[in-house]
Each structure stands twice: as structure tokens, then as C-alpha cells.
Amino acid sequence: MSLATEAHRWERWAWVLATLPAVAVLGVAFGLPLLQSLVASFVREGRVTLENYAIVARLYGRDVLYTLGVAGAGVTLTFGAGIHLAGYLRLRAWPWVEFLLKVPLFVPFVVTGHAMRVFLQPSGTLALALSAVGLVPSGARLGIGEGWLGLVLALTWKHLALVVLLLVGAFRGVDDSYLEAAQGFGAGILRQIWAVLVPMSATSLALATVLTLTSMLASFSIPLLMSRGSGPQMLMVDLYYRFGQHGDFGVASALGVVSYVMASGAVYAYLRSVAR
Amino acid sequence: MEVRVEKLEKRFGRVAALAGVTHTFPKGALTAVVGPSGCGKTTLLRVLAGFVRPDQGRVWMDGRDVTDFPPQARDCALVFQNYALWPHMTVFDNVAFGLRLRRLPSHEVRDRVREALALVELDRVPGIESRRPRELSGGQQQRVALARAIAVRPRLLLLDEPLSNLDAKVRHRVRVEIRALQRRTGITTVYVTHDQEEALSIADVLVVMEGGRVVQAGRPEDVYARPRDPFVAEFLGSTNVLPGTVAEGGRIQPRERGRLLFRAEDVALLPAGSPPPAGAVWTPGEVVDCLFLGAVYRAYVRVGDTMVMADGREPVRPGQVLLAVPKSRVMDFSGDEAGADLIESAAAGEDRRTRTRTRT
Numbered sequence: 001m002s003l004a005t006e007a008h009r010w011e012r013w014a015w016v017l018a019t020l021p022a023v024a025v026l027g028v029a030f031g032l033p034l035l036q037s038l039v040a041s042f043v044r045e046g047r048v049t050l051e052n053y054a055i056v057a058r059l060y061g062r063d064v065l066y067t068l069g070v071a072g073a074g075v076t077l078t079f080g081a082g083i084h085l086a087g088y089l090r091l092r093a094w095p096w097v098e099f100l101l102k103v104p105l106f107v108p109f110v111v112t113g114h115a116m117r118v119f120l121q122p123s124g125t126l127a128l129a130l131s132a133v134g135l136v137p138s139g140a141r142l143g144i145g146e147g148w149l150g151l152v153l154a155l156t157w158k159h160l161a162l163v164v165l166l167l168v169g170a171f172r173g174v175d176d177s178y179l180e181a182a183q184g185f186g187a188g189i190l191r192q193i194w195a196v197l198v199p200m201s202a203t204s205l206a207l208a209t210v211l212t213l214t215s216m217l218a219s220f221s222i223p224l225l226m227s228r229g230s231g232p233q234m235l236m237v238d239l240y241y242r243f244g245q246h247g248d249f250g251v252a253s254a255l256g257v258v259s260y261v262m263a264s265g266a267v268y269a270y271l272r273s274v275a276r
Numbered sequence: 277m278e279v280r281v282e283k284l285e286k287r288f289g290r291v292a293a294l295a296g297v298t299h300t301f302p303k304g305a306l307t308a309v310v311g312p313s314g315c316g317k318t319t320l321l322r323v324l325a326g327f328v329r330p331d332q333g334r335v336w337m338d339g340r341d342v343t344d345f346p347p348q349a350r351d352c353a354l355v356f357q358n359y360a361l362w363p364h365m366t367v368f369d370n371v372a373f374g375l376r377l378r379r380l381p382s383h384e385v386r387d388r389v390r391e392a393l394a395l396v397e398l399d400r401v402p403g404i405e406s407r408r409p410r411e412l413s414g415g416q417q418q419r420v421a422l423a424r425a426i427a428v429r430p431r432l433l434l435l436d437e438p439l440s441n442l443d444a445k446v447r448h449r450v451r452v453e454i455r456a457l458q459r460r461t462g463i464t465t466v467y468v469t470h471d472q473e474e475a476l477s478i479a480d481v482l483v484v485m486e487g488g489r490v491v492q493a494g495r496p497e498d499v500y501a502r503p504r505d506p507f508v509a510e511f512l513g514s515t516n517v518l519p520g521t522v523a524e525g526g527r528i529q530p531r532e533r534g535r536l537l538f539r540a541e542d543v544a545l546l547p548a549g550s551p552p553p554a555g556a557v558w559t560p561g562e563v564v565d566c567l568f569l570g571a572v573y574r575a576y577v578r579v580g581d582t583m584v585m586a587d588g589r590e591p592v593r594p595g596q597v598l599l600a601v602p603k604s605r606v607m608d609f610s611g612d613e614a615g616a617d618l619i620e621s622a623a624a625g626e627d628r629r630t631r632t633r634t635r636t
Binding site: 175200 | 352
């Protein structure tokens with residue numbers, strides 16, 4: 001065996017040892033609970049059954065659609081704003097705007113939820129500001145914070161910073177010559193963003209979409225804080241109540257598996273787009 | 277379109293990329309701008325394109341001051357060094373991009389894309405329109421970039437080292453094709469390159485830049501044969517720089533302050549002890565190596581501490597030789613009147629049209 005091959009073998013083992021703690025933690029903290037909850041979702045009163053899923057379909061079917069709808073709308077709004085902001089930052093380079101856009105990254109989810117609750121609640125900061133400038137009657141109650149729209153706005157605000165950060169990085173990877181070529185033919189900023197930057201950053205865009213969608217699907221603190229207690233809920237809130245208040249580990253596990261399948265769909269779509 | 281730049285200056289931090297460039301690019305001509313890396317040639321091109329705003333100076337196109345115009349308002353098209361073909365678009369979409377932005381009807385877009393592809397001789401490649409850039413060879417990508425530029429029928433075509441990513445054989449072929457295309461279309465063209473051979477062969481007008489300035493401009497033959505500056509003399513061709521001056525009888529005397537410049541193709545190597553040829557400057561030397569370059573053999577001759585290149589049709593064996601250069605082919609930038617006069621008097625009988633001696 002040559003010295004080079006021997007060195008290569010030792011290097012490989014060194015890497016295995018270096019990654020072992022991380023893999024072990026992942027296995028214990030994520031893999032094992034996932035397996036347990038997958039098994040538990042098919043067990044009810046000691047029997048293997050699909051009853052947990054039947055309960056999910058009967059009691060939480062609307063919440064599954066609501067979660068998908070809120071996450072879908074949130075992702076659309078986040079990327080609708082994020083692509084343009086990142087595009088402008090790539091083409092114009094405004095360091096202060098870029099810094100301000102990153103601020104939400106450092107605000108915890110719980111704080112965002114509480115801030116948005118105060119801001120959007122019927123007689124909150126937004127309602128007071130709008131009535132002060134005469135856009136709504138004094139004492140009027142705004143319903144934005146109580147419904148899906150408030151939740152979508154809160155999730156968008158929270159995720160926009162990460163999306164802009166990822167997209168600006170991806171857009172900066174596009175060589176200036178591609179943009180100048182378009183500009184030379186008369187392409188304006190919007191055309192340069194949509195005809196050059198977005199398609200040339202498709203892989204990063206798809207990854208950012210998956211990250212954002214899965215994060216919104218799994219959002220808990222913000223929906224919990226903004227929840228009014230009635231009407232449809234995000235699935236993570238349902239899961240929390242099913243497990244924490246009802247002690248129903250079987251249905252909670254089934255809810256978890258449904259969430260996992262929803263997120264896996266996004267990951268599958270991403271992997272397909274990367275493989276093309 | 278005639279393009280004139282006046283007193284252009286551009287600094288990037290402490291570096292002066294352009295330091296007072298004034299030049300007129302003639303209408304319908306192909307002007308090659310050549311110079312070493314960092315001489316400001318690409319900055320000059322980007323100022324013409326409108327991507328860089330000069331700190332000082334003006335840019336005139338057909339008598340109109342366009343210094344403050346954005347790129348799209350200048351009626352010019354730029355071919356980038358890396359071609360900048362959008363990888364997610366087909367060849368058709370790449371070429372049609374500028375035409376669609378001009379809101380031309382789709383049938384006209386189609387016709388003009390095909391016309392442009394035909395001009396660059398890509399129309400005979402089956403299915404070329406629906407291919408993506410990654411499915412093309414380097415030479416084909418380069419032609420698509422050219423087609424994209426000429427499809428919008430610009431009045432000024434700017435080429436930024438367009439052949440530098442191609443291998444030598446393709447580069448030579450495409451160079452001829454670009455020249456022919458420019459002749460056919462008659463578009464005023466500015467061609468930036470660091471390759472002197474490329475510049476000499478392709479240009480109607482040659483502009484040599486150094487340190488952000490135009491050092492010399494003119495017909496390629498004139499600039500090559502009559503450099504006005506030691507830099508130009510050294511930069512163009514395989515030029516030898518031999519420290520020394522010419523003494524009585526044409527013998528080269530090694531001296532610190534004098535510099536004699538002559539090209540490798542003008543050097544004759546004679547057997548040691550031969551009588552010096554009339555009308556030549558000469559010095560003994562020692563051949564240390566001889567390389568076959570394809571078209572010629574290049575001998576490396578040690579003269580004092582300097583290695584002199586000498587090109588010839590036949591290989592030369594290592595050993596002592598007499599190195600001789602026709603006096604009319606020696607460029608003397610020493611500023612030494614006596615030495616210069618010696619060269620001049622020896623060359624007086626020769627054809628004045630081929631003389632290259634220039635005083636600085």
C-alpha cells in the first residue's frame with residue numbers, strides 16, 4: 001500500500017471520528033424520537049391501528065389546509081418582497097438598508113409573536129396609528145391580527161431577513177457581466193432581477209424556499225401568541241395542545257407525521273429541481 | 277459612428293486607470309486597443325460602453341456628448357471577455373433579448389435573430405437556436421455573443437478580449453471571421469486585447485496604451501515599424517533590448533546608459549570571425565540554445581550579460597557567432613546624439629521608408 005493511500009485512509013477515519021459526535025446527537029435527538037413518534041402514530045390503546053390518523057382527518061383536516069395556506073401565503077409574500085429587496089440591494093448596494101433588513105434575524109420568534117400581537121391587535125399600535133391619521137374611525141377595531149392575514153404578516157416579517165440574506169448572497173454570485181449585458185440592451189432593474197438574477201440563482205432560491213416553507217409549517221411561538229383561541233390553528237399549536245393538555249401521544253404523533261410529510265413534499269420538490 | 281474621447285481620466289482609489297486619454301476612433305474602422313494588464317484599455321472600453329463614468333473628460337459620438345448617457349442610450353453593444361451568455365436561455369433567446377426589449381414584432385425578432393446567426397455563420401449548425409450555451413463549444417459561444425451584439429444593429433461595437441478564452445487554433449480562425457464580419461457590416465468597432473499579434477493582424481487602427489495613456493496610435497504597420505516610444509518598441513514584436521551604443525565601424529559598445537532595440541527577425545548570425553556586413557551594427561556573441569518555434573528557429577545569444585533572440589529559418593549550433601543587425605532596423609532611444617548619428621549616417625543610403633530610428 002502506498003504512503004498516499006495510507007494517508008488517505010487515516011484522513012478518512014479522522015473525518016469519521018470528527019463527525020461522530022454530531023451524527024450521534026442527531027441520531028439521539030432527532031432520529032430516535034422520529035422513529036418513536038412514527039411508531040406511536042400507528043398505536044392506540046396498545047393496538048396497531050390507523051385510528052390516530054382518522055382522528056387527525058376528522059378534527060384537524062381544516063387545520064392542515066389552514067397551515068398549508070398560511071405557510072404558502074407567507075412564502076409567497078416573503079419571496080415577493082425578498083426577491084425585489086435582494087435584487088435592489090445587489091444592483092444598488094445600500095449597506096444601511098441591508099443592515100436594517102437583517103435586524104429581524106436577531107429577534108426571537110417569541111418576541112416577534114408578542115410584538116405583532118401588540119401591533120396588529122384590534123386596538124393595537126396599528127389601529128391607533130391609522131385612527132390618528134384619520135384612515136379609520138377612532139375606536140375602530142381592526143381584525144387583521146386575529147385572522148390568517150396577521151399571522152402571514154408576522155411570519156413574513158420574521159422570515160424576510162433570512163430570505164434576503166440568502167438571496168443577496170446568491171445574487172452576488174452572479175457575475176456583473178451578465179447584468180451589464182442585459183443593462184446594455186436596455187433592461188431596467190426589474191428586468192435584470194427577473195430575467196437574469198432569479199433564473200441564474202434558481203438553486204439557491206429553491207433552497208431558500210424550502211427552508212422558509214418548512215420553518216413556517218413548523219412555526220409555533222408566533223401562532224400560539226397570536227392565536228385568539230377559536231377558529232383554525234397552525235398544526236404545531238394543535239400538536240402542543242394534543243400532547244400537553246390531552247396527553248394524547250398517539251394523535252400528537254400522527255399530527256407530527258403529517259407535518260413531516262408536508263415538509264418532505266417541499267424537500268422532494270427541491271431535490272427534483274436540483275437534479276434537473 | 278465616429279467616436280472621440282477627450283482628456284478622459286478615471287481613478288480607482290489611488291490607481292489612475294485612465295490618465296488623460298484623448299483619441300478619435302474613426303467611423304467604420306476597427307480600432308484595436310492593445311497594452312499590458314492594467315494599462316487602462318478595459319476601463320476605456322467600459323467608459324465608451326457607459327458602464328464606467330469618467331472622473332474627467334468627455335465622450336463624443338458623432339459629435340454628440342454622451343458622457344452622461346446610460347449604456348442603453350449609446351447605440352452600442354459590448355461583447356464581454358466571458359461572453360456573458362445567459363446560461364438559462366437558449367441561443368435564440370440570448371440573441372433575441374435586446375430585440376424583444378425594443379418591442380419588435382415577433383416575426384421581425386425571428387428574422388433578425390436568424391440574420392445575426394447567419395452573419396456569424398452559425399445558421400448551418402443544426403438545432404443551434406434551441407441549444408443552451410453550455411451545449412456549445414467555446415468558439416460557438418463566442419459567435420453567439422457576437423450575434424447577440426450585432427442583432428440590435430449597433431453603431432458602435434465594443435469587444436473586450438473576445439478571443440482570450442479560446443484555444444490558439446480557434447482563436448486564429450475566429451479572428452479572421454471577426455475581421456470579415458466587421459468589413460461586411462461596417463460597424464465602427466473597438467477591440468481590446470493584450471495580445472499584440474491579434475491586435476496587429478485585425479486592426480485598421482492600432483492604439484497602444486500604457487499607464488492609463490495612449491502612447492501611440494496609427495496604422496498597425498506604421499506603429500510596428502516606427503515606434504515613437506521605447507515601450508511601444510518593446511511591447512510590439514519579439515524585441516531585444518541591448519544596453520550599449522554604436523561605435524565607429526558599427527560595433528556595438530556595451531554601455532550602461534544607451535539602449536539599442538531591435539527585433540529578433542532582424543538579427544543575422546554569422547560565423548565567428550566573419551567580416552562585419554556593410555550597413556550593419558554588430559557584436560560578437562555566443563549561441564547558448566536554439567528552439568524550434570514552428571515557423572522559425574529562435575536562437576538565444578549571450579552578449580555580455582544580455583540574452584538576445586535571433587530568429588532564422590535554420591537551426592544554429594551553440595558556439596561563438598557574429599551577431600549583426602541592419603542599421604536601419606535598430607531603434608535607438610539612448611538620446612545619445614553621437615551614437616544616433618553613427619546609426620543614421622550608416623543607414624543614410626538605405627530606403628528611408630523602412631527606417632525605424634526614433635529619438636526620445
